[in-house]
Amino acid sequence: MKILLVGSGAREHALAWKLRQSPLCTELLIAPGNPGMAELGRCVDIRSDAVADLTRLAVDQAVDLVVVGPEDPLALGLIDALATKNIRAFGPSLAGAQLEADKTFSKKIMREALIPTAEGKSFKSMRDAIAYVETRTDAMVVKAAGLARGKGVVICKDPVEALDVVRDIMEKKIFGPAGSTIVIEEKLEGPEISLLALIDGHTAYILESAQDHKRIGENDQGPNTGGMGAFSPAPRMTDELGRKAESEIIVPLLDALARHEIDYRGIIYAGLMLTPAGPKTLEFNCRFGDPEAQVLMMRLKSDLVEAMMACIDRKLDQITLEWDPRPAVCVVLASSGYGWERDEKVVKGVPISGLQEAAMMPDVKIFHGGTAMRDGKLVTNGGRVLSVCALGDTLDQARQKAYAAVEKISFPGMQYRRDIGKNSG
Ligand code: AMP
Ligand code: GLY
Numbered sequence: 001m002k003i004l005l006v007g008s009g010a011r012e013h014a015l016a017w018k019l020r021q022s023p024l025c026t027e028l029l030i031a032p033g034n035p036g037m038a039e040l041g042r043c044v045d046i047r048s049d050a051v052a053d054l055t056r057l058a059v060d061q062a063v064d065l066v067v068v069g070p071e072d073p074l075a076l077g078l079i080d081a082l083a084t085k086n087i088r089a090f091g092p093s094l095a096g097a098q099l100e101a102d103k104t105f106s107k108k109i110m111r112e113a114l115i116p117t118a119e120g121k122s123f124k125s126m127r128d129a130i131a132y133v134e135t136r137t138d139a140m141v142v143k144a145a146g147l148a149r150g151k152g153v154v155i156c157k158d159p160v161e162a163l164d165v166v167r168d169i170m171e172k173k174i175f176g177p178a179g180s181t182i183v184i185e186e187k188l189e190g191p192e193i194s195l196l197a198l199i200d201g202h203t204a205y206i207l208e209s210a211q212d213h214k215r216i217g218e219n220d221q222g223p224n225t226g227g228m229g230a231f232s233p234a235p236r237m238t239d240e241l242g243r244k245a246e247s248e249i250i251v252p253l254l255d256a257l258a259r260h261e262i263d264y265r266g267i268i269y270a271g272l273m274l275t276p277a278g279p280k281t282l283e284f285n286c287r288f289g290d291p292e293a294q295v296l297m298m299r300l301k302s303d304l305v306e307a308m309m310a311c312i313d314r315k316l317d318q319i320t321l322e323w324d325p326r327p328a329v330c331v332v333l334a335s336s337g338y339g340w341e342r343d344e345k346v347v348k349g350v351p352i353s354g355l356q357e358a359a360m361m362p363d364v365k366i367f368h369g370g371t372a373m374r375d376g377k378l379v380t381n382g383g384r385v386l387s388v389c390a391l392g393d394t395l396d397q398a399r400q401k402a403y404a405a406v407e408k409i410s411f412p413g414m415q416y417r418r419d420i421g422k423n424s425g
Contacts, residue, residue: 012033054073054081066088067089201314231330302321333406347413364402390402
């Protein structure tokens with residue numbers, strides 16, 4: 001099969017690595033890809049949100065399967081565009097992607113399906129939002145309703161801060177059009193866990209558990225990022241919690257999607273918070289998590305292409321996925337300037353060294369995110385630069401191996417959390 005993978009982050013590098021291992025994959029195209037992925041397939045310089053160009057590429061190249069990594073092309077209707085050309089693709093349609101791309105819609109679905117979530121309200125008008133915040137006395141979470149690369153959520157300790165954030169999002173438009181509608185929610189407390197499932201329109205297949213570290217700073221200090229590291233399995237995801245999550249979240253979600261006539265095929269990612277009142281769903285994403293995908297791909301032994309085809313062909317009930325029982329840890333190496341400020345200015349273009357030595361260490365795999373080649377040298381090219389992953393016999397051993405590899409790598413301004421995989425249970 002000729003496969004086209006869309007995306008350019010470390011999540012996509014991890015997916016490319018697994019796709020390439022499949023005997024079904026005879027050729028891999030990647031748009032736009034990165035230098036890490038260039039070792040696995042042919043990178044084509046088309047942005048991941050250029051729906052028309054990607055569709056044309058898939059047609060011209062007679063691609064058999066398109067795999068979409070990030071949310072933007074899904075929310076822009078890439079799957080729908082490919083369907084009009086009879087090209088099979090892994091990921092939900094535009095309607096399904098609204099679960100992530102429109103937090104107002106996602107809240108509505110959760111309420112309809114009685115999926116436990118934070119109490120919240122949506123606002124299109126800044127004046128109404130401000131009036132609402134002024135009636136509150138507690139901590140709040142203010143969210144841009146649209147897509148903001150995992151950063152459109154601000155946790156505010158009190159209404160004064162919330163007022164500032166409402167103005168930043170709706171007046172200064174720090175998240176662009178994603179913030180033209182906002183959601184204001186009660187702040188929940190508790191550890192977070194990511195629940196990922198394959199969905200074929202009828203059936204869900206829950207993947208091994210994973211947990212990421214969202215905050216930029218150690219001990220979960222500072223603002224939220226896309227994710228600074230992850231580990232799998234997540235000891236907090238007990239069998240009992242897994243069953244509860246399936247019956248209280250995934251099954252009602254599938255029913256609600258069916259009621260809305262949304263034929264969802266692809267990945268669903270529920271971000272859960274384990275509150276004292278039980279697990280609550282913070283959000284749904286319509287794609288693999290980044291960096292959750294990195295640790296899951298480290299552990300997946302089965303053929304990823306087969307699993308994706310089972311989703312597309314509605315045959316998920318016929319597959320069983322095999323996993324490496326060993327835990328995996330992923331440490332994200334980020335650029336200077338990433339994550340701390342709402343209007344961040346990431347430093348790019350600085351040389352990366354030590355990668356080859358790190359990549360040779362046993363049980364270690366390094367996935368590229370924001371990297372580029374300049375004059376034959378590897379340089380940084382984004383916020384989250386590299387995902388350094390390792391497998392170990394225990395979570396602690398996986399951590400040690402990942403950090404031993406991190407030690408070998410450096411670039412000016414490199415920052416990372418030293419506590420990934422700690423405090424896991
Ligand atoms: P979301 O994109 O809605 O999942 O939010 C991103 C992150 O913000 C979550 O993973 C949590 O860390 C945090 N967050 C979102 N909603 C809430 C909430 N209601 N209470 C506390 N933290 C939240
Ligand atoms: N790791 C969080 C996300 O992918 O949204």
